[in-house]
Amino acid sequence: MKFIIQRDYLLQSVQDVMKAVTSRTTIPILTGIKIVAHEEGVTLTGSDSDISIESFIQKELEGDEIVEIKQRGSIVLQARFFSEIIKKLPTDIVEIEVQPNLQTVIRSGKSEFKLNGLDAEEYPHLPQILEEHIFKIPTNLLKGLIRQTVFSVSTSETRPILTGVNWKVENNELICIATDSHRLALRKAEIEAGNTESYNVVIPGKSLNELIKILDDSSDLVDIVITENQVLFKAKHLLFFSRLLEGNYPDTGRLIPNESKTEVVVVTKQFLNAIDRASLLAKEGRNNVVKLATIDGGAIEISSITPEIGTVVEEIPSQSIAGEELKISFSAKYMMDALKALEGSEIQISFTGAMRPFVIRPLHDDSILQLILPVRTY
Amino acid sequence: MKFIIQRDYLLQSVQDVMKAVTSRTTIPILTGIKIVAHEEGVTLTGSDSDISIESFIQKELEGDEIVEIKQRGSIVLQARFFSEIIKKLPTDIVEIEVQPNLQTVIRSGKSEFKLNGLDAEEYPHLPQILEEHIFKIPTNLLKGLIRQTVFSVSTSETRPILTGVNWKVENNELICIATDSHRLALRKAEIEAGNTESYNVVIPGKSLNELIKILDDSSDLVDIVITENQVLFKAKHLLFFSRLLEGNYPDTGRLIPNESKTEVVVVTKQFLNAIDRASLLAKEGRNNVVKLATIDGGAIEISSITPEIGTVVEEIPSQSIAGEELKISFSAKYMMDALKALEGSEIQISFTGAMRPFVIRPLHDDSILQLILPVRTY
Known part of the structure; x- marks a missing residue:
């Protein structure tokens, strides 16, 4: 195998397939990257046997020659060393040549590396997938x-x-759902x-x-x-x-309540920042739990207490509050994760009482919802 | 104690004194920041008893009011919580007020924190230093x-x-010298x-x-x-x-050789990059050691071998080589640290044989030198 390649394309490909390579594998050859030089260009493969990534570098792109294949062939090189070397080479052009003993020469400018290679025939095959559907x-x-x-x-x-x-x-x-049984995210x-x-x-x-x-x-x-x-x-x-x-x-369908007793609309960023502040004093004590309460005048109050450290109380205006009064406690982390995942400048939170899961949605958008189970404190 | 302060100035001061605060202290009050509000402004102190930092925020800067002192006094607040709170407050103005039970109220916008404080009288005194000289x-x-x-x-x-x-x-x-007995840095x-x-x-x-x-x-x-x-x-x-x-x-004076047998001048960046590349294959094996050799034609060769992984050889041009031929081995890390510390685009390396310490200086600058002990391999 011998080819000359533009370093930037090779580096990008190496970094992509590296995402699948782990040093904690029981199959030693999987600590390497498989490199195949063929008629159409160069193909790199990395795998940890759960995930496999294959990246293809074509010979030409818009008339610009990216790879010049001198001799077809294949090799497996230690991923960690190979990627570090490619990153630090002195010039934009790299020549890679496998010698008969599998030692692989990497040349760039006046720099010449020789890396011990492994036989690509011993690299596991990727799953064969029939692309019917x-x-x-x-x-x-x-x-x-x-x-x-x-x-x-x-x-x-x-x-x-x-x-x-x-x-x-x-x-x-397509409906995507994830839950750890304390919260749930759904996107259609x-x-x-x-x-x-x-x-x-x-x-x-x-x-x-x-x-x-x-x-x-x-x-x-x-x-x-x-x-x-x-x-x-x-x-x-x-x-x-x-x-x-x-x-x-x-x-998970029956987890999501289809009625609600209290509906609150707030500005996402304002609400997120208030939760973030309240969580500062909640981290130490009881699992990062903050409290939310509807208060008079169409506002809500976010608070948190850790007796050894102190307390925090913050009032934030709501765009609208409808339904019953409410006091509820929940994980500040879950709430912040959910708010960061939602799009839209305003969100609607639908509560069904202090002990029932509640649902957060962007206003006027049904394609996404986040559900959180409250924590019993009141 | 009660004062109103611009948040940015307070935050900067808190972050400065935090550099001296550690959570691993045997003196519990030192996990706090001491805050003193006085006639001229606000003074913050942090300390780990080895290092103490005091930062002063004056009442006015160029006609702009930074602090308004409502009532003089002092308090010690938990550094970690206090700094996180100040960082995340909702508005640019902060009011801080100590209540009779030492609980300290931090108000900003509609957000109100209460932090348990400690008596500032119990905070250790800073060293008294006579400013004679x-x-x-x-x-x-x-x-x-x-x-x-x-x-x-x-x-x-x-x-x-x-x-x-x-x-x-x-x-x-002023002469500053540091050495770990394998290398030495000197700056005048x-x-x-x-x-x-x-x-x-x-x-x-x-x-x-x-x-x-x-x-x-x-x-x-x-x-x-x-x-x-x-x-x-x-x-x-x-x-x-x-x-x-x-x-x-x-x-350390007698460590620094005042004669030399081989003098090499190279472009700093070119030399540094070559050492960096050679060290890629040297990290695994023998303590990150690379080799340097003068070669024919006024160039030098940097190389490294780790049998299990591979080899690297690179030739780099020198601006000048004078004196005896040389082969020498040294720690790539020490060399890179030294080169990064030096100023100047070209450096001169003065060798006194493969077993003797060598000296690296910027060309035409005697105010700084780096000395490295070689490693025996040849």
Whole structure:
């Protein structure tokens, strides 16, 4: 294998596939990046066996030569060293050549590295996925869908299924749901599906968190292929494979109340900042719990007490309050996570009493909701 | 105590004195910040008993009222909570009022915090320093002096005196020396001393590292007062006290060779980048050691080998090479630290053989030098 390549393209590709590489693997060859030089360009692969990422660098882009293939072939190089080396090379052009003993020469300017390589034949094969059923989502919408739900997955392995996000596709609509059983995030979007099939799968939260790191912010369509135990995201020059979680996701539909006793509308940023301030004194004591109470004059009061440290009380105006008076306590962290995930300058919170889950939505937007279970303190 | 203050000034002051506050103290009150409201304004103090920082906020600045003192007094508030609260307050104006039970009310907009305070009478007194003998250094020069030497102090407590920087004042010249016995940094500067006294003290590296964080980049003069066991730096609105290290600093003069066998001049940045690349493969194996060799044609070769990983060789041009041929090995980290501390686009390295310490200086600048002990490998 021998090729000459523009460093910037190689570096971008290496950094993308590195997202799947971990040093804590029981399969030593997976600490490496597989590099294949072929007719059309260079393909890099990184994998931790749960997630696999493949990045393709084409020979030419808009008349500009990016890769010159001198000799086809393949090699696996230690990901950590290879990526550090590419980052620090002295010139914009890199030559990579595999010698018969698998030692790989990396030349740039007057700098010459020789890295011990591994036989690419021993690198695990990527899952084979039949691309029969594909649906498409614009990249920026996909990132939004993930960002607005994935933070609510469980971090505990006691119910492994809750560490993933439930994706349901039906009637050209995608519904993403995540819950750790104390809060729930739900986001819907219309999708372009080429068929009328339906899916109900659970994608590991960790995979989705890595995926959003390597997607750009364009509106280019991402192809999504779901099989029995794998999901494949196909973006431009990039394949992202993740295994699916096994098991049935709980039916979350009945958790979401469809009536309410108190409705509050507030300015998102004002409310978020007040919660943030109240949480300053709540972190120490009882699990970061703050209190919300409706008060006279159409305002709400946010407060928190930690006897050893002190107290905080803040009144914030509401755009509207309807229904019963209310005093309720909840996790400031859950509330801030939810508010940061919501779009829109105003939000509506629908309470069904101090002991029942409540729902936060952007005003006039039904595609997203955040649900939080209150904490018993009153 | 009661005063109204512009939040930005208070926040800056809090962040400055926080540099001296640590949560790992055996004296509980030192986890707090002392606040004193007096005739001229507000004074804040933070201390870990080794370092003490006092910041003064004056009542007026250029006709702008910064503090309005309603009632004089003092209090000690938990540093961590107080600083977080001030950072997140909703408006630019803050009112602080101590109640008879020492609970302190912090009001801003519609937000009201009450923090449990401690009696300021119980806060340790700052060292009393007679300001008989003062010398002066511009702030930016002082920061340079520290930055160019402090990284070479020892991090090991086996010889505590080496964890400090040796400051010697004589004949209106300040010499700063730091060494961990594997390398040495030396920087001289002329100072404005109002007297002909001389000093020879050792200032803890940790104190100097905190000091440069709170000094601005102006050329305003900093007053420096040295006593038997304390040093005081007086900048605008800021007092910084540090204890001195006890004991005699070793005589480092004879370590620095005054002859040389090989003289090399290189472009600093080119040389630094080559060392950085060579160190990529050196980190794993033998203590980050790289090799330098003079080669034919007026160039030098930087190389490194870690058999399990690979090798790197790079040739870099030298501006000039004089004297004997040389092969030498040294720590890439020490070399990079030294090069980053030096000013100037070209440096001169003076070698006295492969086993002797060598000296790095900016070309045509005798005020600074870095010395490194080689590693035996050839």
